[in-house]
Amino acid sequence: MPKVAVYWTGGCGGCDVSFLELGPKLLDVLSQVEVVFWPALVDTKRQDLEALPGKAIDLALINGTLRTQENVEMVEVLRSKSRYVVAFGACAHLGGVPGLANLKSREELLVEVFGGGFRPTPPPGGPSEHALPELLPQTLPLAGAIPVDYVVPGCPPPPALIADLFERALAGDLPPAGHVFGKDKAVCEECPRKKEDRKLDKIVRPHELQPDGERCLLDQGMICMGPVTRGGCEAACPKAAMPCTGCLGPTPKAGDPVLAMISALASLVRAGEEGEAAFSAEDKVLDSLADPLGTLAKYSLPSFPRLARSCVPTPVRRGP
Amino acid sequence: MAAPNPGPKGPRVGVFVCYCGKNIAGTVDVKKVAEAAAGLPGVVYATTHEYMCSDPGQELVKRAIREQRLTGVVVAACSPSMHEVTFRRAAQEAGLNPYLLEIANVREQCSWVHEGPAATDKAVRIVRAMVEKVKGNHPLTPVEIGHSRTCLVIGGGIAGIQAALDVADAGFDVILVERSPTIGGRMAQLSETFPTLDCSQCILTPKMVDASRHPKIRILAYSEVEEVTGFLGNYRVRIRRKPAYVIADKCNLCGECAKVCPVRVPNEFDQGLSERAAIYIPFPQAVPSSYTLDAKNCLGLVPLTCGECAKVCEAKAIDYDMQEEIVEEEVGAIIVATGYDLYPKEAMAEYGHGTVPDVIDGLEFERLLSASGPTKGQVRRPSDGKVPREVVFIQCSGSRDPELHKPYCSKICCMYTAKHALLYRHNVHDGKAYVFYIDIRAGGKDYEEFVNRAMEDDRILYLRGKVAKVFREEDKVMVWGVDTLTGKRIEIRADLVVLAQAMVPAEGTWDLARKLRIACGSEGFLKEAHPKLRPLEALSAGIFMAGAAQGPKDIPEAVAQASGAAAKAVGILSADKLVHSPEVAEVDEDLCSGCKLCAPQCPYGAITVDEVAHVNEILCESCGTCVAACPSGAMSLRNCQDEQVVRMVQAALAEG
Numbered sequence: 001m002p003k004v005a006v007y008w009t010g011g012c013g014g015c016d017v018s019f020l021e022l023g024p025k026l027l028d029v030l031s032q033v034e035v036v037f038w039p040a041l042v043d044t045k046r047q048d049l050e051a052l053p054g055k056a057i058d059l060a061l062i063n064g065t066l067r068t069q070e071n072v073e074m075v076e077v078l079r080s081k082s083r084y085v086v087a088f089g090a091c092a093h094l095g096g097v098p099g100l101a102n103l104k105s106r107e108e109l110l111v112e113v114f115g116g117g118f119r120p121t122p123p124p125g126g127p128s129e130h131a132l133p134e135l136l137p138q139t140l141p142l143a144g145a146i147p148v149d150y151v152v153p154g155c156p157p158p159p160a161l162i163a164d165l166f167e168r169a170l171a172g173d174l175p176p177a178g179h180v181f182g183k184d185k186a187v188c189e190e191c192p193r194k195k196e197d198r199k200l201d202k203i204v205r206p207h208e209l210q211p212d213g214e215r216c217l218l219d220q221g222m223i224c225m226g227p228v229t230r231g232g233c234e235a236a237c238p239k240a241a242m243p244c245t246g247c248l249g250p251t252p253k254a255g256d257p258v259l260a261m262i263s264a265l266a267s268l269v270r271a272g273e274e275g276e277a278a279f280s281a282e283d284k285v286l287d288s289l290a291d292p293l294g295t296l297a298k299y300s301l302p303s304f305p306r307l308a309r310s311c312v313p314t315p316v317r318r319g320p
Numbered sequence: 321m322a323a324p325n326p327g328p329k330g331p332r333v334g335v336f337v338c339y340c341g342k343n344i345a346g347t348v349d350v351k352k353v354a355e356a357a358a359g360l361p362g363v364v365y366a367t368t369h370e371y372m373c374s375d376p377g378q379e380l381v382k383r384a385i386r387e388q389r390l391t392g393v394v395v396a397a398c399s400p401s402m403h404e405v406t407f408r409r410a411a412q413e414a415g416l417n418p419y420l421l422e423i424a425n426v427r428e429q430c431s432w433v434h435e436g437p438a439a440t441d442k443a444v445r446i447v448r449a450m451v452e453k454v455k456g457n458h459p460l461t462p463v464e465i466g467h468s469r470t471c472l473v474i475g476g477g478i479a480g481i482q483a484a485l486d487v488a489d490a491g492f493d494v495i496l497v498e499r500s501p502t503i504g505g506r507m508a509q510l511s512e513t514f515p516t517l518d519c520s521q522c523i524l525t526p527k528m529v530d531a532s533r534h535p536k537i538r539i540l541a542y543s544e545v546e547e548v549t550g551f552l553g554n555y556r557v558r559i560r561r562k563p564a565y566v567i568a569d570k571c572n573l574c575g576e577c578a579k580v581c582p583v584r585v586p587n588e589f590d591q592g593l594s595e596r597a598a599i600y601i602p603f604p605q606a607v608p609s610s611y612t613l614d615a616k617n618c619l620g621l622v623p624l625t626c627g628e629c630a631k632v633c634e635a636k637a638i639d640y641d642m643q644e645e646i647v648e649e650e651v652g653a654i655i656v657a658t659g660y661d662l663y664p665k666e667a668m669a670e671y672g673h674g675t676v677p678d679v680i681d682g683l684e685f686e687r688l689l690s691a692s693g694p695t696k697g698q699v700r701r702p703s704d705g706k707v708p709r710e711v712v713f714i715q716c717s718g719s720r721d722p723e724l725h726k727p728y729c730s731k732i733c734c735m736y737t738a739k740h741a742l743l744y745r746h747n748v749h750d751g752k753a754y755v756f757y758i759d760i761r762a763g764g765k766d767y768e769e770f771v772n773r774a775m776e777d778d779r780i781l782y783l784r785g786k787v788a789k790v791f792r793e794e795d796k797v798m799v800w801g802v803d804t805l806t807g808k809r810i811e812i813r814a815d816l817v818v819l820a821q822a823m824v825p826a827e828g829t830w831d832l833a834r835k836l837r838i839a840c841g842s843e844g845f846l847k848e849a850h851p852k853l854r855p856l857e858a859l860s861a862g863i864f865m866a867g868a869a870q871g872p873k874d875i876p877e878a879v880a881q882a883s884g885a886a887a888k889a890v891g892i893l894s895a896d897k898l899v900h901s902p903e904v905a906e907v908d909e910d911l912c913s914g915c916k917l918c919a920p921q922c923p924y925g926a927i928t929v930d931e932v933a934h935v936n937e938i939l940c941e942s943c944g945t946c947v948a949a950c951p952s953g954a955m956s957l958r959n960c961q962d963e964q965v966v967r968m969v970q971a972a973l974a975e976g
């Protein structure tokens with residue numbers, strides 16, 4: 001019986017819960033695998049894991065971003081004990097929402113969260129295993145610390161993609177390493193909305209508009225990341241009148257989704273007549289995008305750090 | 321697609337650096353560039369030549385391709401717009417796919433614009449980048465297309481007529497679409513033409529007749545182009561023929577209809593200086609030779625309200641039930657010759673806003689001078705029909721005035737104003753003419769001499785300066801100006817003022833350009849692909865331009881352009897088959913989501929999207945706009961892939 005491990009590093013826990021979305025299928029899966037390590041489900045500790053012989057685990061599904069030294073250590077152990085490691089969910093895949101913290105240095109972050117006088121100090125007994133694990137200078141996607149075999153993307157991963165992974169794993173039919181369980185084509189392909197009037201003449205935030213049910217959200221001024229984002233979710237968000245936020249990550253050749261989207265938006269924006277006179281009006285439309293990085297880089301910042309680097313005003317200082 | 325150059329055994333690139341006499345070698349150390357190139361990974365051969373484009377230079381490239389078994393070539397020389405074709409042909413002759421040869425432009429983008437050692441350094445970087453590009457290029461085959469052998473000419477002025485005749489004489493069918501009821505254009509309205517003062521209609525009407533009789537020319541007058549789709553060699557046009565309500569073949573021009581028609585409206589041909597009936601012929605020699613019923617001004621056709629004209633038409637030529645017709649044609653090439661209008665004198669606040677009846681524009685004056693005009697060629701002013709004793713001509717009215725009007729020079733006004741002044745003097749022997757000018761531009765054959773004739777006339781006074789104000793005072797027109805040569809203020813109580821209004825593109829030029837997907841410049845004239853080297857071509861292949869639609873010009877220039885455009889069109893029509901560069905955009909159908917973001921970005925309308933996007937290879941001009949727009953990386957330019965560009969940038973920026 002294949003041995004499976006599931007682990008959760010820096011994340012919200014939604015990925016762990018997402019297995020439940022498989023419904024009855026989950027029972028099928030569970031009856032066919034042996035869960036050797038899954039802190040959320042079975043009482044297992046790091047020592048148990050370390051005690052396993054090498055490659056004892058067939059499939060390790062790791063979700064969450066890497067934020068602490070302990071996160072890194074744990075995934076290194078998992079890597080050494082597993083034949084296949086899967087980055088499960090947007091945080092492990094790209095860095096995820098917690099990755100937006102990379103806009104600040106670790107020190108600024110601590111001050112921001114805990115206030116000006118905060119200084120992380122080791123506990124009175126000196127550094128011991130009970131000490132708080134040290135924060136990494138920046139959050140990392142899983143592949144930033146260990147080699148990753150597969151990705152099941154999403155925030156959280158859509159059940160169909162999880163099912164696909166298990167089906168293929170159980171059938172002994174895993175694809176070549178590097179495979180991302182998702183489509184190569186963008187969300188637009190699955191989105192039933194009509195793409196007709198391809199232009200952007202204003203930008204609205206989701207709460208500001210009750211969108212037309214038929215038309216593409218982008219055409220209505222919502223920044224929908226669908227065009228740069230892998231399909232595989234059946235366009236769940238756009239179908240529910242919410243713009244895609246890009247959780248499945250960029251399509252294989254899109255590159256940095258922020259840049260791809262900026263390029264697409266710059267192509268789409270139209271204000272008034274053609275020609276130079278319209279440029280400043282078009283700039284205004286683009287400038288009206290509130291929270292550009294939170295919108296365009298919601299999940300991807302740690303994987304495409306170029307932009308983050310150019311956005312962080314203060315250099316990253318060494319820790320205390 | 322075939323495997324990219326390296327091939328299995330790795331790339332074998334040859335680099336050929338040209339001295340171009342001193343053009344490149346004057347600032348760039350050519351030898352050093354070749355040495356640097358020789359050391360680049362993948363480069364197996366590097367050399368120089370005094371003139372690489374010369375026969376021996378090309379031979380050098382060919383020999384190296386054969387002897388060194390090159391898989392790619394970089395020629396470091398002048399701009400690819402100069403000799404890319406030359407060298408790619410040479411490569412092909414030596415057995416190398418021509419698309420595996422690239423030009424590194426070390427002249428226009430380097431030696432001509434830099435000095436000192438930095439120029440050599442930059443040349444090396446350009447070469448390095450192009451070596452990287454060539455290594456990623458794929459061999460390609462040009463796209464072949466069949467084509468129609470008919471030419472569409474839009475606009476039946478002198479330029480359109482000339483173009484139609486030249487194409488037809490070369491043996492190809494022509495469809496000549498004219499919006500008004502007759503061909504002839506503005507030239508038909510002119511009296512006599514500078515600098516020879518021959519009668520305009522006398523030299524024009526034989527050409528009109530030639531066009532109407534030519535077996536290869538089909539004239540569709542009173543028609544407009546409604547839609548154009550397709551591409552080079554295969555344009556599909558929809559032409560809307562307005563009903564003339566008169567069967568041209570039956571009409572014998574007796575004119576009885578016009579006499580009984582109760583309607584009178586301003587006659588466009590006389591620039592509104594006379595009236596016409598609702599059924600009319602612009603002028604007796606009109607082609608097609610037939611009356612036209614102008615439904616807009618007729619008392620009513622549905623239901624028929626008056627019907628007087630049909631009653632008197634003995635030829636039974638009038639058909640009130642005639643319907644609009646849509647003509648659909650496939651054409652291989654299109655010549656646009658839609659001509660010009662005059663900038664409206666209503667826009668001239670300083671000259672009375674067009675409300676002073678005796679302030680007229682140049683074309684109105686042409687009609688007053690013309691024997692076929694409203695005054696039978698006698699100069700009489702519009703307000704009271706009196707012969708004007710003092711006439712003021714104002715040049716540059718609306719031209720060369722970037723603040724208020726048009727920034728450009730209308731080019732021909734100096735000439736026709738001199739003509740007007742002379743013809744006025746022939747007409748009114750004791751009359752006096754004043755010409756206000758900024759400076760005289762008479763740069764044409766015999767033009768300066770012609771203007772001098774006018775200046776030497778002692779009753780034509782040339783005054784250098786601008787007119788500040790023109791207004792009506794009793795039955796006179798007051799002209800206030802300054803003579804900038806003497807500094808004196810000038811006040812003239814004139815009988816008539818003639819404004820040499822700026823030339824502007826004919827109404828509707830912009831709309832038509834949009835239908836054709838060609839560009840207009842900022843002033844609305846059609847924009848040529850290159851102002852010097854491709855002055856007759858639009859950027860969309862297979863579309864040409866001629867006459868005043870492209871910019872202000874006189875008849876000789878319009879005719880010359882028309883013949884040039886015709887030659888260009890014949891080049892396409894007569895080709896065995898047309899080819900198009902294969903270096904165009906390409907969709908990776910496995911990646912394209914059909915998001916449709918790219919399609920509206922393409923300035924050439926080359927993209928259609930169903931499930932996935934499709935690029936029409938013939939329409940694509942390789943601008944790359946869609947590649948930038950495509951959010952998912954599905955669109956790319958052949959032989960200009962992202963990876964290639966990244967490597968080129970890295971090579972260009974690398975240290976050392």
Ligand SMILES: Cc1cc2nc3c(=O)[nH]c(=O)nc-3n(C[C@H](O)[C@H](O)[C@H](O)COP(=O)(O)OP(=O)(O)OC[C@H]3O[C@@H](n4cnc5c(N)ncnc54)[C@H](O)[C@@H]3O)c2cc1C
Pocket residue numbers: 474475476477478479480497498499500502503504505506507510512513514515543544545657658659660661662682683686732736739826827828829832866867868869873874875876878
């Ligand atoms: C006052 C004056 C005096 C001049 N005197 C001289 C002179 O003495 N000597 C000289 O060499 N030049 C003279 N010119 C210049 C001369 O008029 C032009 O050079 C010449 O007419 C340009 O010819 P064209 O065919 O380009 O344009 P046009 O004569 O304007 O012809 C264009 C034709 O296209 C048609 N058309 C426009 N739009 C459309 C459309 N969308 N679809 C179909 N058809 C359309 C129009 O109806 C028209 O028939 C004078 C100009 C002016 C204003």
Ligand code: SF4
Pocket residue numbers: 904905921922923924925926927935939940941942943944945946947
């Ligand atoms: S490269 Fe330019 S011309 Fe070609 S399809 Fe793309 S946008 Fe159109």
Ligand code: SF4
Pocket residue numbers: 907911912913914915916917918919929932933949950951952953954955
């Ligand atoms: S922009 Fe890209 S993904 Fe969208 S339709 Fe065009 S080629 Fe396809």
